[in-house]
Structure formats: C-alpha cells, structure tokens
Amino acid sequence: MVQPVLVIGTGLVGTSVGLALRAAAVRVHLRDDDQNAVVVAASRGAGEVGALDEEPEPVRLVVVAVPPAHVAEVAAAALTAHPDAVVTDVGSVKAEPLEALTGLVDRASLARYVGSHPMAGSEQSGPWAATGELFAGRAWAVVPHPGADPAAIGAVEALARTCGADVVTMSPDEHDLAVARVSHLPHLLSVLAAAQLVDAPAGHLSLSGQGLRDVTRVAGGDPSLWTQILAANAPALQGLLRGVRDDLDALLAGIHTGTAEVDAVLHRGVDGTRRIPAKHGGPSHAEAVVVVSVPDRPGELARLFADAGQSGVNVEDLRIDHDPGRPVGQVELVVQAAAADRLVEALSARGWTAHR
C-alpha cells in the first residue's frame, strides 16, 4: 500500500490503525491536538510524532480518526495540506460529513477523498485500549462517492486489507441505513433500558441478572460521542425510531391481554436474532452450546480450557453466567455443532458437569 501514512487523531481507532500499519512495516506519522494521547500512541509503537518534515516523500494517505463532528473540517484541511495524498476517515456516519466536505473543497480535491468505516470498537476508548488486531477479520466499509478517483478507492481498500479487515463496499446512504439498524438503534434501545434503572429503589437492583447486563452494556458509551453520531445519522435513524414507537404502542395497547400484535412483535424479535450472522460468518444453526459448571476458584477456568483444548475442539465463544455472590459459575462454550458431543464426552470423562 501507499506510504507514508498520516493518522490524525490518536484515540482507540486511530492508534489501532497505526499499530496495524506498523506491524506491516508501513511508515506512519501521528498527530493529535491532545499531546498526551499522541505521546501514548507513539510510545505504544503506533507511529512517529513530529517527524513529518524529515520524510523524503510527501504524505500519500491521511487517515482522519477524529470525533464525528470534526471529520469534514479535518478532512478538508488534510486535502489542502497534502495535495499528493488520498484522504479517508473512519467515522461511524458517512453521508453528512461527505456533504459538508463537498462544500469545503473543490471537485478535484474531493476526488482524493474516500470515506470508510471499520466495524470495530470497544466500550473503552483512547490509545491505551488500542490494538493492532482490532480490525483483524472485521468488516471495513469502504464508502466511495460517485466522483471518487478509482486509485483513491484502491488506496483505502489496501488500507483496510493491510489492517487485516474484509472490505465491504457500500454507498454513503446505504452505509448509514445499515449502521442505523445494526448499531445506532440497538445503542439507543440499550440506553432506554438502562435509563429506567436510575429511579429504581436499590433493593430492586438486587434482582439483576445476566440478561440485564447484556442488554445495557453498550449504554455505558460516551454520551458526547454518541450525540454527534446520532445527529449525523438522524435521517436514517428517524424512520427506525418511528418503527420502534409503533411496536412500543402495540405492546402498550396489548400486553394486558396478550394480543396478536404483541405476539407478532415477540416473534419478529426472535426472527431478528436469527438474521444476525453467526461468528466466523457461518450460519447460526451450525453452532452448539456446551454448558459446564465451574467452581469459582483460581485455576478452575484454566483447567477447564486445558481439558477442552485437549479434546481438540475449538471453542469459538464463551459466556460466564455468573451473578452476585454466586460461588459456582456456569460457562457456556460455543463450538461447531458437529463437535459438541465430542466436547461433552471429553469434559465429562475429566470429571466436569457438562451438557449440551
């Protein structure tokens, strides 16, 4: 891929891009208004700071990894400052920043801009949480506008692949509709569930279980970042939120008696969960869950995984169902369905209480 690369914004995603590119021996320069962040990113090996003038070659690719509200202005400045560079950004929303950018630069400069969006993140933020493997095997949406230079598109695709991601090409509008549904709306519903806990008597929270934790986990995300994301993707979100309100009204009208409308919403929920691709991209039904009881002592999980490993079965995912004060945890191991019986047998033979 082209180099040197300039990463502007050394938070979680920008620093992770730097780490991934450095691992591929690409020359990377880092910039961030927050000197603390950029020093941490550099110290973690994500690239160099302040050495841009010493580069024998001009910057060929700029990765804009700043908060959503600043993407357009920073991308415009980068297109102007680096006339030989392709400019991309990694923001969660694509149509609105593109529109803003179109008003800031001429058509020739705009041809060098191709937006993108790696589908990777974390509840954590900042350069400390970064890892060069953040994008490995993830989708990375490459989102060209109609006037984009094919060479610029190729450069951004190469960036995504060098970071280990799989390229998914979409138009800006299509991308924003997709993330509204699979990311922004679920975030808002998680927030709505968590927000209702604020007024609960403390005693009520003592009945919290794993389901509540799962539903509300993402609601812990940074409100100022999310306000920007929501504002930028408001058109796509609005239609979905209206659909949610219709379903909510059906629930409000029907839960007393269990109407056909309530039943329909619950069934659409089940159907919706089945549409989510399984991990590794395979169909969900090809996986099976093996449940194992694990005493809550240091070393027990190690022993379980050692025993599972010796069975030759690859554990694809797992969950510890483990609630306040519970001395024994229940671990769910997700494995290929064809291998589940073999795993149960192997674990049982080693003294574990395991079943499908």
Added chain:
Amino acid sequence: MVQPVLVIGTGLVGTSVGLALRAAAVRVHLRDDDQNAVVVAASRGAGEVGALDEEPEPVRLVVVAVPPAHVAEVAAAALTAHPDAVVTDVGSVKAEPLEALTGLVDRASLARYVGSHPMAGSEQSGPWAATGELFAGRAWAVVPHPGADPAAIGAVEALARTCGADVVTMSPDEHDLAVARVSHLPHLLSVLAAAQLVDAPAGHLSLSGQGLRDVTRVAGGDPSLWTQILAANAPALQGLLRGVRDDLDALLAGIHTGTAEVDAVLHRGVDGTRRIPAKHGGPSHAEAVVVVSVPDRPGELARLFADAGQSGVNVEDLRIDHDPGRPVGQVELVVQAAAADRLVEALSARGWTAHR
C-alpha cells in the same frame, strides 16, 4: 428442610430444583403432563416418577414450576390434594397469580401458599438444560402474602437455601415492580431492537458486531412464555413502558440537533449501567478489565487461562470480542482492580499482548 417434595413441571427450573434437592439428599417426586420431559428429568437424577403412593409420609412441600398462566390453578389443586403440604411456585410474576389463587381456595389453605421466584434462568429451556447449580449464589425472592403461615414461609426459605440461593424477601407488588424494571422491560427493548432487523437487506447485517449480539440475545426467548409473563405483569410494566415512550419521543424530537433532552437520556443510560451491582455483589469500580489478544487456534484459550491461573489472579468474568471471520479474538478478563496490574505483568512476561 421438609420432605418429601413434589415438583410439578419438569422444565429447566423444576428439574434444576429437583437436581439441587437430590444433591442435598432430599426425597423428590416429579410430575409433568409431558411424559417425555418427566422421564428426562428423572433420568438426569432430579427425582422419582410415579412412586408417590409408596411414600410412607405425605408430601410436605410442593414446588409448582409450570408456565405462568397455569400457576394459580395448579397451585390450587396442589393445596387441595396435599393438605399437609406447603405450596410454592417459581413463576416470574407474583401478584396476579396470588389474586387468582385467593379466588380458588379458602383462607386456611391459602395460608400454606408462599410464592417465590429464583432469579436464575437461561436462553435454553427444558430438563436437558437443567443443572443443580442453577441457583447457587443467586437471589431467590420469597414473596409471602399477609395471611401466610410463618412456618410455610420458613419452609420456602429453606427450599431456596437448600438450592444454594440467597433469600430476598419482598411483597408481591414490590417483587413485580422490581422484575418489571430489571428483567421484563429490558427483554422488551431487546425484542424491539431485534424486531427491526427483520426488514433489513441482508447486506446490512454484514456490518453486525458484538454490541448488536449483546443487546438482542435475550430477544430469542420463547414468545408464548413471554406473552404470559407480560400479561401477568402488565400493570407494573405499563408505567415503565410509558417512561420509555417519553424518552423515545425526546430522542425523536432531538437527535437532529442533539438537544439537552437527548444528552440527558444518554447520560441517564450511563448512570443506569452504573447502578447494576457488579458480579459477586461488589461495587463495579472495584473491578478492572484486562484485554488480551488471542489467536483463534485450538488450545490458545487454554494456554491463556493456564498462564492467568499461574499468576494467582482470579478471573471473575470474561468476554470474547470475536466477530465474523475474525482470525484473532480479543479476550477481556474481569479481575479485582487491585490485581489487574499483576495480571498484565504476568501475561506480558509469558508473551501475551495484554493491557488494562
């Protein structure tokens, strides 16, 4: 505790009660209209089938573990058929079945009934998914009505403790308000998020990530069971659903511009997540997350846990952030905050990429 015990309904919870009681050497009899279920439950060691007539003593405790809509009628029949027995149920809602039961039996019989609700379950169902450790360390709500016999309350508390659970005593109305907020409402919001996926173009789902999976996991639950739970707890849920609709309207009105109302909802979401008790009942800030990159090969998780185990640090929870096709997973280990640095150091020394 009193015995023999009769468990009516050998699904996940009833069978798990049988297994837990048998592990404590309590005599258990099983009954279910579904002969297949009762045979599976008995074969797993949850109790005996059809031997009630041979018992030298009358049944002293009946555990009603049937679907919510049948709790009152089955409990009434049990109070009549077993005049020496205390009767409890394990249903998710308490006020409405109590009211129905009050209309079915006389006051003297009603004194022998004490509702309860173990806060344990699973996305899975049926006797195969049962385990005697399902309730270990979990809250078990004991929910007496004003006319309950103190000896009956004691018998149900002993049941919960014998199953390894922690007794939490609440009134029926208080219980129903609590579970509306920490269980039923989050379930409905998970359903609403999942339901919007049904109409999505398949390409959009290719951008699914871990956040979507977490938010929508519980939406896969059995719609017919949930219709009954929602109907039985409609009064408590209705107020919460109206609160959600108010928040939703604030989002709809404000996401374009990012109003103070939107900001307030997002912040209440963050605050809500902080109110959920941490696992082990400790405060959440006493825990820390250590992130480790793990290659997706058999045995790597085993090696990680063996190395973590040798550090002497107890891993309290974990999450694999692992998306479609991704060759390398990121494992988050939740440990006591005071032990996190020690774990990072120990894992790094063994060649892992680990950080807080």
